[in-house]
Structure formats: C-alpha cells, structure tokens
Amino acid sequence: MSPDLDRLWHLGVESARFRAVLQDAAPDARVPTCPDWDVADLVWHLTEVQYFWAAVVRQQQTDLDRVDTENLTRPVKYRELLRLSDRCTRDLVAVLRRTPPGTPVWTWAEDQSAGFVLRRQAHEALIHRVDAECVTDERSGMDPTLAADGVDEALRVMFGGAPSWAELTVDEHAAVRVTCTDTGHAWHVSLARYAGTDEEGTDQAGGTLQIALLDPGTPTAAHVSAAAADLDCWLWGRPPPGEVNLSGDVAVLAGLREVVSAGVQ
Structure with a gap:
C-alpha cells in the first residue's frame, strides 16, 4: 500500500x-x-x-x-x-x-x-x-488511498489465512480478482478451508481466503471491481455509496460472500 x-x-x-x-x-x-x-x-x-x-x-x-x-x-x-x-x-x-x-x-x-x-x-x-x-x-467521501488500504486489511487480516493449529486447503480453481478501479490496486484471492484442533482440544473447520502477496495477473474464475470506497464498504457489510460489479463464476462469488459475511465484525 x-x-x-x-x-x-x-x-x-x-x-x-x-x-x-x-x-x-x-x-x-x-x-x-x-x-x-x-x-x-x-x-x-x-x-x-x-x-x-x-x-x-x-x-x-x-x-x-x-x-x-x-x-x-x-x-x-x-x-x-x-x-x-x-x-x-x-x-x-x-x-x-x-x-x-x-x-x-x-x-x-x-x-x-x-x-x-x-x-x-x-x-x-x-x-x-x-x-x-x-x-x-x-x-x-472516503479517501481512496485509505479505503484501498482498508480493502487490503480486510482481505488479508480480517478474512484471510488460518489459525496456527489448522491445516489450510486452497482451491486454486476458485480464484477471484478484486480490483479498485480508482486506485489501480488489485488482489488475487483464492477460496480456502481450514481444519484442525484448537488449543482447547476442539475440532474446528471453516472457510477462509488465501491472498497472493502480489497479484500475478493470471486469469481468475470471478472478478469483483469497484472504487476503493465501495469495495471497503462492501467487504464490511456497509452500503457502498456506488456500484460494486461482480462477474464470473456464481458459485465462486457466493463462496467469497460467505467467507466475508462470516468474518464481518
């Protein structure tokens, strides 16, 4: 950023x-x-x-x-x-x-x-x-650079990765490119699942995301694009002031929405 x-x-x-x-x-x-x-x-x-x-x-x-x-x-x-x-x-x-x-x-x-x-x-x-x-x-208005930083934080920190005790399984065929149309930032996001036994001995499993360190530019199954402010609000479950465009594989987009909705605080 x-x-x-x-x-x-x-x-x-x-x-x-x-x-x-x-x-x-x-x-x-x-x-x-x-x-x-x-x-x-x-x-x-x-x-x-x-x-x-x-x-x-x-x-x-x-x-x-x-x-x-x-x-x-x-x-x-x-x-x-x-x-x-x-x-x-x-x-x-x-x-x-x-x-x-x-x-x-x-x-x-x-x-x-x-x-x-x-x-x-x-x-x-x-x-x-x-x-x-x-x-x-x-x-x-929302500052575009701050909002783009918010998108990065939401994807990588709030919705991405897995606990240290869990095994991560990534679906390489279920990838989404998330693009800020005003700032030019882009993220290569893959749907994933984690499973394992937590520190208290309880079996846990769920959906998560794996975010590439840098977007490789390779084709993805779906695409989400909007101005940074709209994407930031969309990821946090707040009404975007503008339009968020979703295209591509409907099932992959639904999987992304499921992970994001479960992680919103």
Whole structure:
C-alpha cells in the first residue's frame, strides 16, 4: 500500500467526523448498519475501543492479561459521552504518535506491533464513521488511498489465512480478482478451508481466503471491481455509496460472500 498514507492523521480526522455527524443525533436512534445498537451504543463502542488500545500501546504490554485498564464508566448524559469519546481519541492519537510502529505490543493478530494497532484503529474509525453517516443519511467521501488500504486489511487480516493449529486447503480453481478501479490496486484471492484442533482440544473447520502477496495477473474464475470506497464498504457489510460489479463464476462469488459475511465484525 501507499507509503505516503498518514494513518495517524486519518484516525484523528475520521474520529472527529464520526462525532460531528452524531452531535445532534437522537441518542436512542437505531443504527441501521449495526441493528443491535442505538446511537449512544455506537459512540460508547468506539470510545471503549480507543481507550483500550491506548492503554495497550502506552504500557507496551505483550501479554493481554497484564494490560492494566481502569474501569471506564459510561456517562449517562449523551453530551458527556461525546466529550469522553473526544478525550479517548486524543489520548490514542497522542500515544501512537510517540510510539514507534515497530514497538512490540499485544494484539489479537499475527502482527504484534503498535503499527498494527494504528492501522486497525484508523479503519475502525473510518467504518464507524460510515455507520454514523448511515444514521443521519448524510454520506460523505472516503479517501481512496485509505479505503484501498482498508480493502487490503480486510482481505488479508480480517478474512484471510488460518489459525496456527489448522491445516489450510486452497482451491486454486476458485480464484477471484478484486480490483479498485480508482486506485489501480488489485488482489488475487483464492477460496480456502481450514481444519484442525484448537488449543482447547476442539475440532474446528471453516472457510477462509488465501491472498497472493502480489497479484500475478493470471486469469481468475470471478472478478469483483469497484472504487476503493465501495469495495471497503462492501467487504464490511456497509452500503457502498456506488456500484460494486461482480462477474464470473456464481458459485465462486457466493463462496467469497460467505467467507466475508462470516468474518464481518
């Protein structure tokens, strides 16, 4: 992805836009993209997430059980909740600014670094900004480079690979090319399955994706193409502002959609 992408700046900007959109929203209004939540729940979610990751990075802990987080109390008044959200964003941005990206910290992923936290939190803020705008029906543009980075993260980190204890079986004939029509980024995605016994002795199996390090340009069974913002929203189960074009083998496209739908958080 682009080395010029300033994820720290985007983290601050997207978080601020998130709150600005919801400033005058009814706290009990439902969030259409997260139907179990109302607006206050959505604000509280991002507040808690940013508070937690600021603590992880600040303490530079590599063991989750040793992360010291004081209880964060949810304000009853909505205006106080928005102010707390703002403070948590500023704290997270500040601690990430002074922490080198390669600093080891605990994460739930293979990449155990502050850089992973920065990338994940930039996209956490972006996607929840989209949620906020879906509440108020006032969608605004998404930075194409940031959105393309979000597509890469979604495919490789959120939906791709397999646990260390599992065996991965790749269907080389079930490949999809995913293309950002505005930025030129492309990914060669193969449907796969994992199976194995987890750390607790339970047999597990499921669908996943294998993403080529670089797109080899070889023919694929199906193709998904759209502007980066549309692809990012589509992968996260949010309404794309534009059109997503799907072509090719219907069964392969259904398999891709099944993996993506199961992995959306």
